[in-house]
Amino acid sequence: MSIESLCGLTPDEILALIAPEEATMRHAVSVANSIYKKRLASLREFPGIPKSLRERLGTVAGSGLFPPIRTVLSDDGSVKFLFRNEPGQLYETVFIPEGKRQTVCISTQSGCRMGCPFCATGKYGFFGNLTARDMINQVISLPMAGQITHVVFMGMGEPMDNLGNVLKACRILTAEWGLTIAVKNVTVSTVGVEASAREFLETSPYNFSLSLFSPFPEERIRFVAAERKNPAHRIIDLMKQHSGERKRRMTIAYVMVKGINDSDRHLEALKHLAGNSGIRVNLLPYHPLPGDLNESSPPDLMQHFKHNLMISGISASVRRSRGADISAACGLLASGLAEISTPGQAKQV
Numbered sequence: 285m286s287i288e289s290l291c292g293l294t295p296d297e298i299l300a301l302i303a304p305e306e307a308t309m310r311h312a313v314s315v316a317n318s319i320y321k322k323r324l325a326s327l328r329e330f331p332g333i334p335k336s337l338r339e340r341l342g343t344v345a346g347s348g349l350f351p352p353i354r355t356v357l358s359d360d361g362s363v364k365f366l367f368r369n370e371p372g373q374l375y376e377t378v379f380i381p382e383g384k385r386q387t388v389c390i391s392t393q394s395g396c397r398m399g400c401p402f403c404a405t406g407k408y409g410f411f412g413n414l415t416a417r418d419m420i421n422q423v424i425s426l427p428m429a430g431q432i433t434h435v436v437f438m439g440m441g442e443p444m445d446n447l448g449n450v451l452k453a454c455r456i457l458t459a460e461w462g463l464t465i466a467v468k469n470v471t472v473s474t475v476g477v478e479a480s481a482r483e484f485l486e487t488s489p490y491n492f493s494l495s496l497f498s499p500f501p502e503e504r505i506r507f508v509a510a511e512r513k514n515p516a517h518r519i520i521d522l523m524k525q526h527s528g529e530r531k532r533r534m535t536i537a538y539v540m541v542k543g544i545n546d547s548d549r550h551l552e553a554l555k556h557l558a559g560n561s562g563i564r565v566n567l568l569p570y571h572p573l574p575g576d577l578n579e580s581s582p583p584d585l586m587q588h589f590k591h592n593l594m595i596s597g598i599s600a601s602v603r604r605s606r607g608a609d610i611s612a613a614c615g616l617l618a619s620g621l622a623e624i625s626t627p628g629q630a631k632q633v
């Protein structure tokens with residue numbers, strides 16, 4: 285009999301697993317609390333269920349929790365973790381403390397198949413989707429799990445390419461029986477996969493962020509191949525339709541590359557795209573990979589963009605670079621993973 289992971293299951297699924305004729309939903313919720321709130325790795329420690337049920341559960345399931353295999357600390361306080369699951373998939377997670385805000389940035393895939401040329405994850409290849417268990421474990425197996433206030437799906441992988449598992453993970457993160465993280469503190473980022481973005485926006489309440497790179501399609505294609513089949517303007521139209529509902533936050537993430545996408549022409553086009561929409565613009569520094577001669581736009585130009593967006597009535601911010609010294613910043617995750625060979629590592633699919 286195969287052993288199921290309790291992490292990644294809902295109480296309904298847990299109840300089905302522990303013989304519903306002998307257990308109640310209260311027992312199932314108690315098991316969920318042991319996993320998601322108490323973060324107990326051993327079933328023997330699970331409180332709130334009869335010993336007979338605990339023993340029965342132990343014959344069919346384990347907690348499914350496992351620790352990172354490597355931890356790297358940045359000078360700025362960010363921490364990068366490397367995980368390897370049973371199939372051998374490698375993926376990274378970043379913890380970013382900032383005052384009272386304690387964010388964890390999680391991966392949704394091992395590698396990515398979107399192939400954005402500036403991104404180390406895209407260059408790493410694609411080793412498959414992560415499960416909801418793998419995503420939740422990236423939060424609750426961290427040493428600082430109890431302090432986490434925000435979760436962003438901005439690590440390795442394209443979340444809209446693994447939407448079912450991402451939505452399930454979001455539900456577990458925010459459920460009363462789960463981690464009880466506020467819905468408004470969960471953000472999912474994408475380069476744009478239209479059908480999945482539509483489903484995400486129509487069926488869930490979580491924040492949504494689109495990585496734009498350029499407001500001009502012919503230029504954006506050079507950074508984001510997905511633009512060919514999933515034009516950003518169509519994703520932004522969807523965002524506008526859902527902006528303002530359920531207090532969810534819609535964001536355009538705009539990585540600024542010196543001399544490439546930081547001209548006044550780009551600024552005007554950005555204002556046109558985001559104006560009167562409730563969509564905010566987050567301006568990010570560019571992190572070139574080795575051999576890439578491009579560099580980030582200078583801080584004063586990023587502030588100039590922010591100022592001009594704001595006086596046009598668009599909410600805008602400049603995001604500080606975090607974790608660049610440990611290859612944990614945007615676009616740098618998966619740097620060096622190709623050198624880690626593990627016997628069980630999944631083949632590229």
Ligand code: SF4
Nearest residue numbers: 396398400403406441
């Ligand atoms: S930027 Fe995002 S979508 Fe593009 S290759 Fe990297 S992880 Fe994938």
